[in-house]
Amino acid sequence: MASSIAFCNPKRNLLTDSYTRKFVNSVLAKDYSWITYPSYSDRMGWSQLPEEVRKKTIQEGEKYIGYDWPIFTATMYLEFTRAGNRSIIDEAISNRLRALRSLVMAELMEGEGRFIDDIINGVFTYCEQTYWGSSAHFYLYGFGNSDPNGSINDPYTVLPDIDNPIIDLMASDVSADLAWIWYFFHEEFDKISPVISKRLKHELQNKILSPYYERNDLWWMTGWGEGDVIFERSNWIVNNWTPWITSNMLTTILLMEGNPDTKLYGIYKTMISMDIFMNTYPLDGACDEGPSYWRHAGGKLFDYLNIFRKATNGAVDIFNDELIKNIGRYIYRVYISNGGHYVNWSNAAQIIRHDGGHIFRFGEAIGDPVMKKFGAFLLRESNFGKETITGNIGQSLENLFHLEKWQDTRPSEPLIHEFYFPESELAFARDKEETNDGFYFAAWGNNNSGGHNHNDVGNCILFFNGTPVLVDVGRGGNGTAMHNLPLINGIAQSTGGKYKANDSKFSSSTRKVSFSTDITKAYPSQANVNKWTRSYTLIRGEKFSIVDRYQLSQNSGNTAFHFMTGLQTRLIKPGVLELHSEDYTLQMKYNPFLVAIDIEEKMFRNEISRITFNLINTELSGNMLFEIVKAR
Structure with a gap:
């Protein structure tokens, strides 16, 4: 499951409080005039695209001529509940969809009918399939009356149920793609047999549209409070699933729904879900699911608003709202360097590749030149x-x-140069603006709630000359001991919203940037800590320092400070640890009379080493300073 955001903000209702059903009905396009792409028969329109794009896209489609469309067997689905393995079915879903999309784009580019038969085979393969989603999402079926809350790994059915259609992320993706295929090719299909288009429309109705209109118990529609609560996280409301699926639903409804009243009902239902999603977002725009998931959270919000604006000829448009602008700006504000390094808090990878076109168009919509330039940079790269x-x-x-x-x-x-997200308690700064030279750090407070939570309140990352020094290992590295944080009396942070930072503070000047946060309450009572404040200070052009000020009620002798790095390490002498890359050497300085050092080389994915400083000071209170400077 993806992580989520709790209701901690006012119910803004940017869509439903601004646009009534009557108004939406009055401005909604009654035909396909809102579609701004050439039709399949408009060969002049397609020929205007760059020749190299057309050539390579057609070549990609040619790989799938005569494609043997795979069948999804019962045992492929069963692998998840039997062995916890979702990859077999998910990879098959991805491979099949890649083939279909490649064939479609190739035929649209070429327009000679060479790919039509294979597209029809793909369409019929999907029509014959009971369920278009993942086995990992069978919990959406429910758990029966005996155990309504159940377990994600133990739904009432372990195979797709044709009488109880559900809509997950993958099913919605397939739905939107098939709706576009119907729009572009139904006339070509009809030349072969009208059964093809009729069948496709029938399956979209039964598998997607009717369930969407009739159900309100799917949590991504109305939030955990209204849908099935199965994770015992009362603060979970919605997450990236809502804009991801809802943007696909809006596309499918606009392209496929022929009844005007039903279409209006469905569209207004999407507005309610999107308002729930936007109501949960912090005003600073930070994505609590991290920069990887931004494409599915803020990015899919953009897709939804963009298509809605087009379908109403600009009459429904909230891109000028400050929340929407901040949701877009987040992705460039957390960008670090080299086209793929971002502040990878939450469940983000260390290197992320975003769609420059997506970012450029979002920047255009909100009128943000920095975002447009960033999108152009990624497009060029x-x-x-x-x-x-x-x-x-x-x-x-x-x-x-x-x-x-x-x-x-x-x-x-x-x-x-620097920025602080006040609601999300995320801070960062670099030595020099508009250059990667020198130090860059990011750190955060916040709390340990959500599905992507890593129990990492107070964590930091550090870069030098645009490359990582102290890292958040990202996916697979859950747990306090896998972050740049202490274990207090051998105890890690705990999961839940009540395990949180307090009194987070950010300050900056031309020379100095500081962020501090009280992480005491991030740890359970067993940690026996009365007070623990973690502080970060960047002295621009000089050094980066980490200070822990603590008061313990008990010192069991197994408190340890952890730091994760991909650099080579070498102990120069007690109190000085060398961090070495091909391009630079840094020194990490510490007090050897207070801690003893231990290094686990390449302990994570054979890439990342963990540096552990074990506290040998037996006092109940103290200060611990770590300084990182460039070696002379």
Whole structure:
């Protein structure tokens, strides 16, 4: 499961409080005039695309001519409940969808009918499939009357139930893609047999549209408080599932629903869900699911608002709201360096590749030149315009036909000097603005709630010259001892919203940036800690320091400070640890009379080492200073 955001903000209701059903009905396009891409028959429109894009996209589609569409067997689904393995079914879903998308984009580019038969085979394969989603999401079926809260690994059915259709992330992705396929090709299909389009429409109705209209018990629609609460996390409301699925639902409804009253009902239902999602977001725009999930949270919010604005000829438009702007700006504010390094709190990888077109178009929508320049930078880095177009069909179409101005925008990295997200308690700063030279640090407070929680309140990351020094290992590295944090009396932080930071403070000047947070309450009572404040200070152009000020009620002798690094380590002498890369050498200085050092080389994924400083001071209170400087 993905993580979530709790109701900690006012119910803004940016959509439903601004636009009534009557108003939406009056401005909603009654036909397909809102679609701004060439039709399949408009060969002139498709021929305007760059020749290199068309050539490579067609070549990609040619790989799937005569494709043997895989069948999903019962045992593939059963593998999740039997062995906890979701990868077999998820990989099959991904591979099949990649083939279908490649064939579709190739046929749209070429327009000669070479790929039509294979597209039809793909469509019929999906039509014959009971369920388009993942076995890991069978909990959406429910758990029966005897155990309504149940377990995610023990739903009432371990195989797809044709009489109880559910909608998860993957099913919604398939739905939107198939809706676009129907729109572009139903006339071509009808030349072969009207049964094809009729069947496709029938399956979209039964598997997606009818369940969406009729159900309110799927948590991503209305939040955990209204849907099935199964994780015993009362503060879980919604997460990236809501904009991800809802943007796909809006696409499917707009393309496939022929009844005007039902269409309006469905669209307004999407507005309610999106308001719930936006109500939960902090005003500072920080994504509590981290920068990897931003594409599915804030990014899918953009997709939803973008298509809604198009379908109403600009009449429904909230891109000027400060919350929406901040949700977009978040992704460049947490950018660090080299096209893929971001502040990877939560469940983010150490290197993330974002779609530059997505970011550029979001920047255009909110009128943010920094975001547009960042999108242009990523587009240039990805060689956009000279490579195959991949991904979901709607996103591909937007990038193909609505990035006219990106080459007129000066590409640049958003190397921001400093920033603080006050609601999310996320701080960062670098030595010099608009350059990677020197130190960059980020640190956070917040709390230990949510599905992507790593029990890492007070954690930090550190970069030098644009490369990582102290890292958050990201996915797979859950737990306090896998972060740049202390175990207090051998005890790690605990999970839940009550395990949180307090009194977080950020200050900055030309020379100095500081962030401090009280992490006492992030630990359970067994840690026997009365007070623990973690402070970070960047003296620009000089050093980075970490200070722990603590008061214990008991000192059991097994308090330890952990630091994770991918650099080579060498103990120069007691009190000086060398951190070495190919391009620079740093020194980490500490008091050897207070701690004893231990290094576990490459203990995580054979890449990351853990440096442990074991507290040997027997006093109940004290200060511990770590300083990192460039070696002379």
